[in-house]
Amino acid sequence: MREQKITLNQSQLFHLQASTLETRITRFYQLTQNSSTAIQYILATKVRQQLGAQEFKGFLKDLVRHLFLHTKATRTMKRFFHYFADYFMAPEFRALRLKLFPVRNFMEKASSLIRSLLSPVRPNEETEANEKKETTET
Amino acid sequence: MTKLVAIFKTSEGKNHSWSYANPDTTKQPSEVKGLLERFAGLKLFKKDNVVLFDTVESAEYVETIETPIF
Numbered sequence: 001m002r003e004q005k006i007t008l009n010q011s012q013l014f015h016l017q018a019s020t021l022e023t024r025i026t027r028f029y030q031l032t033q034n035s036s037t038a039i040q041y042i043l044a045t046k047v048r049q050q051l052g053a054q055e056f057k058g059f060l061k062d063l064v065r066h067l068f069l070h071t072k073a074t075r076t077m078k079r080f081f082h083y084f085a086d087y088f089m090a091p092e093f094r095a096l097r098l099k100l101f102p103v104r105n106f107m108e109k110a111s112s113l114i115r116s117l118l119s120p121v122r123p124n125e126e127t128e129a130n131e132k133k134e135t136t137e138t
Numbered sequence: 139m140t141k142l143v144a145i146f147k148t149s150e151g152k153n154h155s156w157s158y159a160n161p162d163t164t165k166q167p168s169e170v171k172g173l174l175e176r177f178a179g180l181k182l183f184k185k186d187n188v189v190l191f192d193t194v195e196s197a198e199y200v201e202t203i204e205t206p207i208f
Contacts, residue, residue, distance in 0.1 A: 009183065010156065010182075010183050010190070010191070014158055015159075037182075040180045040182045041182075043176070043180060044177060044180060044182060047173050047174075047176055047177045048158070050165075050169075050173050051142065051158055051161045051162060051165070051170070051173060052158075052160060052161045052162035052165075083176075
């Protein structure tokens with residue numbers, strides 16, 4: 001019941017002032033601990049910023065950083081993680097990406113390792129072309 | 139005053155109108171479409187289990203000219 005009162009609607013997200021929204025979203029998170037919805041609210045304000053409201057640049061940076069760095073990442077948070085690249089320093093973002101997507105990173109590393117092991121035995125496109133040229137010349 | 143007016147489809151297939159005042163009109167149409175699609179992708183607002191912003195249909199800039207008469 002209480003959560004219903006503190007949730008925000010689309011009109012509030014796109015018409016309230018940045019300072020008011022900052023208070024409302026922070027309060028929403030403090031009372032509900034619902035990190036998924038809080039991230040979705042912040043992403044909606046990022047859309048608003050890109051549509052023209054420049055005062056939303058880096059909006060609620062502390063809360064976003066707290067959610068990604070110190071709480072358990074939910075599926076929703078992972079889904080929208082890449083939209084918040086500008087909230088983190090590049091090395092911090094890479095480390096966080098490793099933490100959030102361990103399987104994907106393992107697969108990427110494994111495939112690059114396999115590729116590097118195969119590269120010495122894989123025929124080179126250039127040499128193949130040269131060989132063809134040589135055979136046509138003879 | 140210029141407004142960005144967009145039509146979204148709800149998850150029931152009905153039209154849902156949405157507007158945003160004073161947008162940056164210099165944005166490329168593809169950029170605006172991408173932003174509205176990102177907003178729709180949030181599936182954030184529901185009413186009676188119906189997603190209000192499910193897919194984006196169309197968008198236009200609407201300029202209102204007010205002429206005082208007295």
